[in-house]
């Protein structure tokens with residue numbers, strides 16, 4: 308499975324980072340960086356939590 | 370199954386009593402179904418959390434084009450704005466709107482917003498008694514937005530009524546709407562005629578005109594962008610800050626939790642937004658027949674999204690009628706969700722977090738008198754909230 312960011316839609320609200328700091332963070336410019344794109348079974352709930360809290364639906368897991 | 374019609378209720382969403390306290394009506398509608406037909410308003414109301422969130426995420430079926438307001442004149446007036454467009458047009462408009470509003474763009478403002486909130490709250494605490502709505506909930510966002518856009522003088526003096534009217538006219542064509550159209554028109558006219566020179570150098574407003582001059586955004590759009598910031602961002606933010614004060618006053622134990630643990634500031638604001646949604650109802654139109662929770666909503670139906678009803682849905686939040694800052698309901702519906710999810714939420718958070726922080730640092734308890742509410746079509750806010758005594762921290 309992997310996490311996919313819809314870049315044009317991502318506005319850097321950073322709520323995903325609060326939900327899943329192990330998987331992603333905002334860099335110094337406020338750009339979202341995925342620390343791990345490919346995720347294993349164990350991280351799926353965490354990734355889904357990040358998807359869920361993004362206020363503009365810019366993330367998905369596929 | 371798919372052809373069964375939604376339940377019907379004779380509730381009028383824009384009745385004065387419902388507007389002042391919609392929560393009993395929301396509960397009654399939610400109990401009837403996730404979607405309920407309201408002949409009084411000629412709409413299908415969405416009432417349950419999952420139904421609302423799914424609809425907000427699905428612009429292909431729940432279109433915003435000509436559909437977000439509850440009277441034809443306002444839908445006509447809003448046509449061509451990001452609020453009232455669907456992708457792909459919406460995607461382009463939204464990018465120009467958020468270029469100046471995203472948390473990235475606003476980072477430089479945090480310090481000055483925090484300092485403003487702290488100074489204002491400090492002054493009010495020293496005073497000991499004041500009206501929380503006038504002196505804080507209105508004064509603070511109006512100052513922030515004036516500095517942000519860079520306006521002064523008569524514009525500043527008018528912004529409260531202009532901002533209120535811009536939301537009021539989104540309601541059905543009742544007396545409130547009719548009275549507010551000319552006032553909303555004053556805001557529109559000002560935004561249509563304002564030029565870079567009218568705005569303070571270095572302001573975000575001035576920056577939008579500079580972007581237009583550089584060709585980064587289409588000619589003639591700077592004024593429209595500013596109009597959207599002011600129309601969508603003034604009255605809602607004022608409501609949410611008034612709600613912060615009222616809910617902390619009513620729940621001193623919850624204020625104490627934030628005082629003990631300042632990392633709860635964002636969670637507290639999420640809970641304030643969940644508990645009392647600043648926006649009552651917002652429209653969409655279905656582009657085809659759609660089955661929702663086992664009932665059929667026909668193509669072309671007008672839909673009313675009740676954010677506040679979804680926020681109190683017991684199917685989604687445990688004990689939804691309790692105000693609990695530790696709940697941290699990060700997925701509340703008060704900013705909407707998905708493609709149209711509030712473009713100004715970064716700014717709203719900056720302002721509200723600054724207020725919550727300042728209050729929790731400086732105030733142990735607030736003693737308040739009776740809050741006054743007046744019915745208003747779209748924004749649900751407190752009109753007066755006398756603070757009689759501040760017990761300082």
Ligand code: HEM
Pocket residue numbers: 425433437451452453463466470597598599601602603605606609647648651676702703704705706708709710711712713714716717
């Ligand atoms: C607590 C304060 C606020 C609340 C509760 C709020 C609520 C909302 C909601 C519910 C929507 C979604 C509308 C829809 O789905 O069609 C929205 C959209 C929007 N808001 Fe806010 N808002 C707030 C503050 C602000 C501020 C401060 C600004 C600007 C400075 C702003 C600008 C906008 C804009 C431009 C949109 C349209 C976005 C689009 O269509 O893509 N809002 N807001």
Ligand code: SF4
Pocket residue numbers: 312316317318319320321322323324339360361362363364365366
């Ligand atoms: S929450 Fe959504 S918009 Fe915000 S940084 Fe994460 S992906 Fe981007």
